Amino acid sequence: MLSLRFSHRLLLLRFGAGLPAARHGSPRLCIPPGLPVRLQQGPAAKGAPGVWTMVDPSKLEENFVFPEYVPEPDRDVEPSVSAELQQRQAEEERQQQLRDERRQRRLEREQRNTRNTREKRQHPMVGSPDPTVPVSGVNCSGCGAELHCQDPLVPGYLPSEKYRSLEAQADEGGLARAVCQRCWLLVHHQRALRVRVDREQYRELVRAALRRPGPALVLYIMDVFDLPDSLLPDLPDLLGPKQLMLLGNKVDLLPGDSPGYLRRLRERLWDECARAGLQLVPTKAKGRPAEAGRTGPQCQVQDVLLISAKTGFGVEEMISAVQRSWRYRGDVYLVGSTNAGKSTLFNTLLQSDYCIAKGADAIDRATISPWPGTTLNLLKFPISSPTPYRLFERNRRLQQEAAKSEDDLSEQEQKHLKQMKKRGYLVGRVGRTFSTPQNAEPTYEFDADSLAFDMENEPQRITRDAPTKRVELIPEELKDAHWFYDTPGIVKENCVLNYLTEKEVKIVLPTRSIIPRTFILKPGTVLFLGALGRLDYLQGNTSAWFSVVASNLLPVHITTLEKADTIYQKHAGQTLLQVPMGGVERMAEFPPLVSQDITLEGNGKLEAVADIKLSSAGWVAVTSLSEDKLHLRGYTPQGTTLTIRQPPLLPYIVSVKGERIKKSVAYKTKRPPSLVDKLKSSNKK
Structure with missing residues (x-):
């Protein structure tokens, strides 16, 4: 050696x-x-x-290698060697300085991007306000707010330059069909402006509308995806003694977990009505609990229907049901919470038989947006009177269209159905029996009302996209007319959407058919639903299935209990959890997660025990083949609500999963096929 x-x-x-x-x-x-x-x-x-x-x-x-060795100049070292060492050391210092400069520029760029993202949440105002100009007295055709140019933060604002220009064009319509700046940004730029309209103002506007004299029918639309939060707890006091028809919207988003799931959803809505203290019709009230202590006249639920305002599923059946039960006794009001789909249904009915023939061409469509509270005032259109002649013609059209197969449809209709199938599981067709003539100067005038009882002179049906000239409703046509009103959405309390920006709302709210994501987790595992919700599986004897029913854009992350806190602190606001987005500054203003302990008892069947609903972000259905208890802990942002929904809305959702991914806790996702609704006859008893 x-x-x-x-x-x-x-x-x-x-x-x-x-x-x-x-x-x-x-x-x-x-x-x-x-x-x-x-x-x-x-x-x-x-x-x-x-x-x-x-x-x-x-x-x-x-x-x-001797990492601790640092060469020092020495008198005994040769000059050439010492110069080489000094040159090398100077080069290293220069490289380190360049690295520090690059790091500093990167940090400044990240801070600048974060600041720009925060500033973009509020879209910059265009033009200038003018407080001296009085309000117009004309409502925005998109959201219903009164048009003005006084204050940009008040609903109905238009820049003073645009406002004066429209006032000068009174002969060409002017402000009559104008939309406010907020609606313009929502539709054309997908930007949202915060406006000063609080929850009590919404409620007072709805109360004032429903207190009008005369009989009224209320169509309460609720989001089945957000059940039961979309059914307001003080709904009986808000509506008063009115006749009510409940519409379960957005059924096109939910996958069918069993053959009879639509019938089960409809029965679930009846149960929620009874639980909310609404009075049911006698045939539906048997065996259902009613809220104790309520006396005096109450809002009575006449029927419960499942629809999709976007894809048209069940809309024709709803029109037939309203025409049979309500006929033409008074006005109809569309009421519901924010983001329930009221404006979408308003636009769909505007193009259907429920609106008079000229109404679809004379009335502008409502502004629709995922941003909560888009509609700020009453929007309306005149209702078509269900005379025997109209009912006969409508019934014949429905029978003819129900007999058609998809191959018999026109190329445009087939293309529309194909697009709707990609967006939803349930698709329907909404049509019009009567339409105004397309010729701007017809040789004869056609009035559907005057020919309503004339069975020999059949009015011709013309289908077109838009009129060549603007159509105006004259006072004679609106005399003694009844109206369909779209009311503002009532803001939900304890909702996570109240804390999100418009970009984050687009990710959280599902707009296409939901594809369930299933994971098999063992105790000590944590499931993150973005940074909006967290579910810890603390104790249990066996593994359990956790099926996530939420927007397909909202990421799901699985980790262990030991790493969960670190992952949230490091990745909340970043790409991994995605929502909220905006980095450290965004999370500083976002409410922290608060926990709630959950104890479930397994049923020993391939059937979900309960749904753990993480506010309006979605829910997780828990399925366990063990009959032992499962100890969980759920987290939601402070100020929101975590709901344990029993029985679950889709109890057999675990069966809608693909094969197990190798070396993973996840299963492959698969999308169930879509179903096209056959149009039904209006003569159904």
């Missing part, structure tokens, strides 16, 4: 020249193979034992 003891100076003189530089600027010593060497690391002082290292001779070459 050959033993070497050397100092830094000796190492530099004998082995530094002619050898390639090692990492960190340290010299490299190469020992030929087959020579056992014992080296002492570091300089050895007198009397110091030193630290020895054995070298493996079987290796071809060993490179020994």
Whole structure:
């Protein structure tokens, strides 16, 4: 064994020249193979034992690096070597300075991007306000707010320059069909402006509308995806003694977990009405609980229907049901919470038989947006009177269209159905029996009302997209007319959407058919639904299935209980959890997650035990084949509500899963097929 003891100076003189530089600027010593060497690391002082290292001779070459060695200029070192070391050290310092500058520029760029993102949440105002100009007295055709140019933060605002220009064009319509700046940005730029309309103002506007004299029918539309939160707890006091028809909207988003799931959803809505204290019709009230302590006239639920305002599923059946039960006794009001789909249904009915023939061409469509509270005032259209002639013609059209197959449809209709199938599971067709003539100067005038009872003179049906000239409703046509009103959405309390920006709302609210994502988790596992919700599986004897029913754009992340807090602190506001978005500054203003302990008892069947609803972001259905207890802990943002929904809305959702992904807790996702609704006859008893 050959033993070497050397100092830094000796190492530099004998082995530094002619050898390639090692990492960190340290010299490299190469020992030929087959020579056992014992080296002492570091300089050895007198009397110091030193630290020895054995070298493996079987290796071809060993490179020994001394990271603590820092060369120092010495008088005994040759000038050329000292200059080379100084030059190398200066180069390293320059590289380090460049790295520091790049790092500083990157941090400044990230801060600038974060600041720009925060500023973009509020779209910059265009033009200037003018408080001296009085309000117009004309409502926005998109949201119903009164048009003005006084204050940009008040609903109905238009820049003063645009406002004056429209006032000068009174002969061409002017402000009559204008939309406010907020509606324009929502429709054309997908931007949202915050306006000062609180919850009590919404409610007072709805109350004032429903207190009008005369009989009225209320169509309360609720989002089945957000059940039961979309059914307001104080609904009986808000509506008063009115006749009510409940519409379960957005059924096109939910996958069918069993053949009879629509019938089960409809029965669930009846149960929720009874639980909310609404009075049911006698045939539906048997065996259902009613809220105790309520006396006096109450809002009576006449019927419960499932629809999709976007895809048209069930809309024709709803029109037939309203015409049969309500006929033409008074006005009809569309009421519901924000984002329930009121404006979408308003636009769909505007193009249907429920509106008079000229109404679809004379009345502008409502502004629709995922942003909560888009409609700020009453929007309306005149209702078509269900005379025997109209009912006969409508019934004949429905029978003819129900007999058609998809291959018999026109190319445009087939293209529309194909697009709707991609967006929803349930698709329907909404048509019009009567339409105004397309010719701007017809040789004869056609009035559907005057020919309503004339069975010999059949009005011709013309289908077209838009009139060539603007159509105006004259006072004679609106005399004694009844109206269909779209009311503002009532803001829900304890809703996570109240804390999100418009970009985040687009990710959280599902707009296409939901594809369930199923995971099999064992105790000690955590499921993140973006950064909006968290579900910890704390204790249980066996693994359980967790099926996520939420927007397909909202990410799901699975981790362990030990890493969960670190992941949330590091990735909340970033790409991994995605919502909220905006980094550290966004999370600083976002409410923290608060926990709630949950105890469920397994049923021993392939059927979900309960739905854990994480506010309006979606829910997680828990399925366990064990009959033991499961201890969970759910997290939602402070100020929102975590709901345990029992029985679950889709109890067999675990069956809608693909094959297990190898070496993963997830299953492959699969989308159930779509179903096209056959149009039904209006003569159904």
